[in-house]
Amino acid sequence: xxxxxxxxxPKAKYSASASLLQELxxxxxxxxxxxxxxxxRKPLLNKEEIEQLINxxxxxxxxxxYVDGIPSHLLNxxxxxxxxxxxxxxxxxxxxxxxxxxxxxxHQNKLAMEMMENWCxxxxxxxxxxxxxxxxxxxxxxxxxxxxQGPKKSLEEPFRQLANNILNGASGENIxxxxxxxxxxxxxxxxxxxxxxxxANGLKKKDLSARK
Amino acid sequence: xxxxxxxxxSKDFGKLIPDLPDDDKVILYxxxxxxxxxxxxxxxxxxxxxxxxxxxxxxxxxxxxxxxxIIISRCCYGGFSPFxxxxxxxxxxxxxxxxxxxxxxxxxxxxxxxxxxLNVYFYGENITEKERQTAQKLVKANSVNLDCNIGxxxxxxxxxxxxxxxx
Numbered sequence: 001x002x003x004x005x006x007x008x009x010p011k012a013k014y015s016a017s018a019s020l021l022q023e024l025x026x027x028x029x030x031x032x033x034x035x036x037x038x039x040x041r042k043p044l045l046n047k048e049e050i051e052q053l054i055n056x057x058x059x060x061x062x063x064x065x066y067v068d069g070i071p072s073h074l075l076n077x078x079x080x081x082x083x084x085x086x087x088x089x090x091x092x093x094x095x096x097x098x099x100x101x102x103x104x105x106x107h108q109n110k111l112a113m114e115m116m117e118n119w120c121x122x123x124x125x126x127x128x129x130x131x132x133x134x135x136x137x138x139x140x141x142x143x144x145x146x147x148x149q150g151p152k153k154s155l156e157e158p159f160r161q162l163a164n165n166i167l168n169g170a171s172g173e174n175i176x177x178x179x180x181x182x183x184x185x186x187x188x189x190x191x192x193x194x195x196x197x198x199x200a201n202g203l204k205k206k207d208l209s210a211r212k
Numbered sequence: 213x214x215x216x217x218x219x220x221x222s223k224d225f226g227k228l229i230p231d232l233p234d235d236d237k238v239i240l241y242x243x244x245x246x247x248x249x250x251x252x253x254x255x256x257x258x259x260x261x262x263x264x265x266x267x268x269x270x271x272x273x274x275x276x277x278x279x280x281x282i283i284i285s286r287c288c289y290g291g292f293s294p295f296x297x298x299x300x301x302x303x304x305x306x307x308x309x310x311x312x313x314x315x316x317x318x319x320x321x322x323x324x325x326x327x328x329x330l331n332v333y334f335y336g337e338n339i340t341e342k343e344r345q346t347a348q349k350l351v352k353a354n355s356v357n358l359d360c361n362i363g364x365x366x367x368x369x370x371x372x373x374x375x376x377x378x379x
Binding site for chain 2: 042064071072076079114115116194208210211
């Protein structure tokens with residue numbers, strides 16, 4: 001089975017989407033599974049990439065939630081892929097998606113997941129399953145925390161379900177999950193983080209509230 | 213002011229809105245726009261403004277001066293077109309990075325006090341019922357995040373069908 005991991009974050013470094021695909025990878029390691037990786041960081045795909053993607057059994061997208069939806073650069077890529085897949089008339093590719101948001105609640109990724117499902121319908125592909133994850137802002141910071149422990153305790157079972165469905169080429173209900181820490185703690189940690197970052201940039205804490 | 217965010221060419225926009233007051237602002241399709249790179253510079257380097265200084269670096273300020281925002285967009289998969297979505301992605305400096313809890317969910321705090329009336333006109337030949345439902349939910353979600361009021365959410369088959377229907 002050939003699987004393509006599609007990294008949909010515009011970030012080359014410190015991407016939560018990349019961290020999440022790296023969590024999924026070991027769960028898919030079997031002799032008959034070959035995983036290739038593609039970075040969709042720009043709004044334009046090259047012809048070679050587009051043509052390669054039709055040769056996979058499974059596409060696994062991972063991307064951040066931007067303003068309740070799909071980041072615009074990735075949306076451009078999806079439109080190009082829709083056009084190609086539709087004309088190629090390949091119907092047996094299955095699509096899975098991991099969407100993360102900076103908000104605590106995983107369910108805030110629901111509409112982006114619906115858009116991915118709607119894209120599948122338009123492109124003639126089959127929807128497999130979506131996993132929406134909250135607390136995306138801390139995923140890079142906790143990337144070395146083992147899956148199933150501490151803040152990642154709530155992620156273990158959803159990742160296992162997603163991996164099993166991918167390995168079986170099966171579909172499943174979309175899953176939305178929040179990190180295993182209290183929301184108030186996540187909110188507090190994020191707000192401390194913004195203050196540290198703005199000071200590191202030579203500004204003052206009050207500048208966070210600057211108006212133009 | 214009224215702020216129009218559209219993925220239209222100038223000639224099409226002119227047919228839809230022939231008489232535009234001087235103080236209104238119109239953003240039309242521009243292929244030179246740069247996309248958001250998720251750097252959060254608009255919150256921690258140049259708070260309130262995007263660090264990408266193309267023509268769309270001051271979306272936060274434009275929104276802060278708007279009483280009404282009118283979005284005219286092709287409906288793509290139940291969302292906005294890439295250009296309109298790009299404008300919205302570049303608009304997060306309108307918000308403050310800190311969080312508030314609204315409707316039991318985490319959202320961003322206001323940076324500005326103005327309350328926008330949001331009207332959205334989607335167009336497209338093959339908008340499915342599911343896409344229409346997603347789009348309606350999307351505008352509602354956007355209104356929660358922007359802490360604004362929703363006016364109209366309408367769907368049209370073509371740009372021509374919108375003539376006389378905007379405003």
